[in-house]
Amino acid sequence: MKEPVRIIGSYLSPYVRKVLVFLELKGIAYEIDPIVPFFGDDRFSALSPIRRIPVLIDDRVTLADSSVICQYLEERYPQPHLYPADIAERARARWLEEFADTRMGEVFIWRLFNQLAIAPAVWGEKTDASVVEKTQSEEIPQVLDYLESQAPAHGFLFGALSIADIAVASLMRNAALARFRIDAARWPKVASLVDLTLGLDAFAKLAVFEKRLMRTPPAEHRAVLAEMGAPLSADTFATRTPRRGMMKI
Ligand SMILES: N[C@@H](CCC(=O)N[C@@H](CS)C(=O)NCC(=O)O)C(=O)O
Structure with missing residues (x-):
């Protein structure tokens, strides 16, 4: 059996949410490493060179941008179509x-x-x-x-x-x-x-986790999500100390 797709990133990120909604709508099995932005370790920097979430890892690629990920999912799993035909x-x-x-x-x-x-x-x-x-x-x-x-x-x-x-x-x-x-x-x-x-x-299902995380300190996110039955990955790219982002807009 194919391994579930792995997503690295917090339920509170709008870019992670976009990807999770795609996975939900397309019925693709996934697991999530719910790291809060800025808390990735050195291995995370290797996967996401500008240290941003989400990251997708599957049997074929590692991708670190929500738009690129959604387009990949659409092309690999076309049903239901989530881009207009015209x-x-x-x-x-x-x-x-x-x-x-x-x-x-x-x-x-x-x-x-x-x-x-x-x-x-x-x-x-x-x-x-x-x-x-x-x-x-x-x-x-x-x-x-x-x-x-x-x-x-x-x-x-x-x-x-x-x-x-x-x-x-x-x-x-x-x-x-x-x-x-x-x-x-x-x-x-x-x-x-x-x-x-x-x-x-698809959005409503994620909202349950989001609401709870808004009241939870970052260090406790994984434990709280485990308690709530979120589809967590077994291991994590999180570290305990946040690092300032490298990109300013
Ligand atoms: N263009 C990226 C933007 C991702 C992004 O900005 N993610 C934020 C979290 S909401 C992040 O990881 N910020 C950490 C940082 O900038 O260091 C995408 O669509 O995936």
Whole structure:
């Protein structure tokens, strides 16, 4: 029997979530080494040269980027299709994925989530209220205005569920974990798209672990997940002391 796919990375990362939702939807067996970013050991640096999660390891490849991983999974396990069939729509779906990963990543992860969750939990630093304020009043509205211009009145971005919906919803899930709520009066299409996507079983199943980890110090994540029955890998690439990231955006 083929070994399950191994994913290295925390349930709290939007990029890990994207990949896990792909695996869930495609029915691919996986196990997870739930390391929190910055806690990888030297062997982790060899697998992920810029020390980022997620990493996928299977019988054929080791890959360290969520977009590359999702595309690989789509090509190797085509059912159900998670990229639009039409070439132009497929390109637009990848663009929206890129927008989510890069711009929404900057705003919702590196500023909002980082300030409210990572800085206190990983580095023992205080939240900088002025960064949170600027993000909420200026940057988030710009992001949501753009998405509102792209989203349909009802349903998914390209008719059937695709990588674009999954990437946007994965990022918005972290915003929700940082207690951000989309104002549905101002951005009704985005609010409905995100609700629809996060309501899928694949996201809901992961949300149970995410909620619990938000209340758990990084050093206890593995033990708590084991207690909850998460599909954990037997060994880990985690170390006890976090290292500052090597990339700044
Ligand atoms: N483009 C990458 C981004 C991954 C990423 O930024 N992961 C964050 C966690 S949410 C990380 O590992 N940060 C640690 C660091 O930058 O050192 C992907 O799509 O996989």
